Amino acid sequence: MDKAMEESMLGALENVIDPELGIDIVNLGLVYGVFLDDDGNAGVEMTLTSMGCPMGPEIVQMVEESLLELPEVKNVNVQIVWNPPWSKDNMSRYAKIALGVT
Secondary structure (H helix, E strand, C coil): CCHHHHHHHHHHHCCCECCCCCCECCCCCCEEEEEECCCCEEEEEECCCCCCCCCHHHHHHHHHHHHHCCCCCCEEEEEECCCCCCCHHHCCHHHHHHHCCC
C-alpha cells in the first residue's frame, strides 16, 4: 500500500468522532495502523480509550462506513487490540489542546 492510500484511509477515519470525547479517533491516537490489499480488503488495527468503552461497537461501525466510502475499499476488517494500551500520550497536540490535556 502506498503512502497516498494510507493518508486517504487515515483522512477518512478523521471523520469518525468518538461520541464521548467529541474528537476524531485518529487525533485521539486510537488508530495504530491501516492496511489495504490488492483486492480492496482494508484492515484497521485500533484500540479504544477503555476496555469497557460502551461506544465500541458504534465506533467500529463508523470506521467501517467511513472506509467503505473510498472507491478502493471493498471490505473492512476492524481489529480491536489492547496492547499497547491507549494513553493520553497517544493523542495529537490538537486533541490535547481541544480536551485541555497537558
